[in-house]
Amino acid sequence: MSETVDPISYYDSIAETFAKQASDKNANLFEYDGNMPSLLKLSDQISGNVLDYGCGAGNFTDMFSRDDRFVDGCDTSPHLVDIAREHYPAINFYNASKDGSVGLDKEYDLIVAKLVFHYVANLDATLASLSDNLRIGGHLLFSVPHPDKTQKHFSSEIDEGTYVDEVGQFGLTLPMVHRSLGRLSTLLANNDFSIVKTDIVYDKQVPKRLNVLAVRQLNKNV
Numbered sequence: 001m002s003e004t005v006d007p008i009s010y011y012d013s014i015a016e017t018f019a020k021q022a023s024d025k026n027a028n029l030f031e032y033d034g035n036m037p038s039l040l041k042l043s044d045q046i047s048g049n050v051l052d053y054g055c056g057a058g059n060f061t062d063m064f065s066r067d068d069r070f071v072d073g074c075d076t077s078p079h080l081v082d083i084a085r086e087h088y089p090a091i092n093f094y095n096a097s098k099d100g101s102v103g104l105d106k107e108y109d110l111i112v113a114k115l116v117f118h119y120v121a122n123l124d125a126t127l128a129s130l131s132d133n134l135r136i137g138g139h140l141l142f143s144v145p146h147p148d149k150t151q152k153h154f155s156s157e158i159d160e161g162t163y164v165d166e167v168g169q170f171g172l173t174l175p176m177v178h179r180s181l182g183r184l185s186t187l188l189a190n191n192d193f194s195i196v197k198t199d200i201v202y203d204k205q206v207p208k209r210l211n212v213l214a215v216r217q218l219n220k221n222v
Helices: 007-013 015-022 029-042 078-087 123-131 147-151 181-190
Strands: 048-053 069-075 092-095 108-114 134-145 160-167 172-179 193-203 206-216
Touching: 007 015, 007 078, 007 172, 015 078, 029 108, 029 134, 029 193, 029 206, 069 078, 078 092, 123 134, 123 181, 134 147, 147 172, 147 206, 172 181, 181 193, 181 206
Parallel strands: 048 069, 048 108, 069 092, 108 134
Antiparallel strands: 134 206, 160 172, 193 206
């Protein structure tokens, strides 16, 4: 039986192996040739300060770099941040706190969260925290496993639910959260985000990723 571990401990413990796998395009062909082109296209009109939230080893952070952008990365894994700093010295990488808060006194025009939110139990709190680092009119771009894929862990259709799934080849499972697009839309709206665009990325005609671009609006209570 697989042991269930928390995501932060897991990725920190396998940082070097994870970094090598992430840099292997052949091993991650879907992310490089399928998912990343979708994310880059969704964000292609956005310039300025960019934060890759949950940057890992920095492989995909670097792909958001352009002459009209200043890109930072942050992650809760200190080991992955060290690896990212070594391999991409032109990018500033920061340690996020264990509760997921960024902890930077800086506003961003775009925050990217690629395959992060399905590990977050309290997404409402995380969205509220991220909005503190996002200017009014700034954008949040995130990628999650498509709800059709994660719904299969449950016997009936639900808007939100926790499941565990095995990752990698280490005999370990991680707790993850399924959320429908409707639930994601509600959480975003509760934190003054409005969805601008969505994109479904398919793998052999099966929905695999749901990518969402949202804009931060002026707080409705102001």
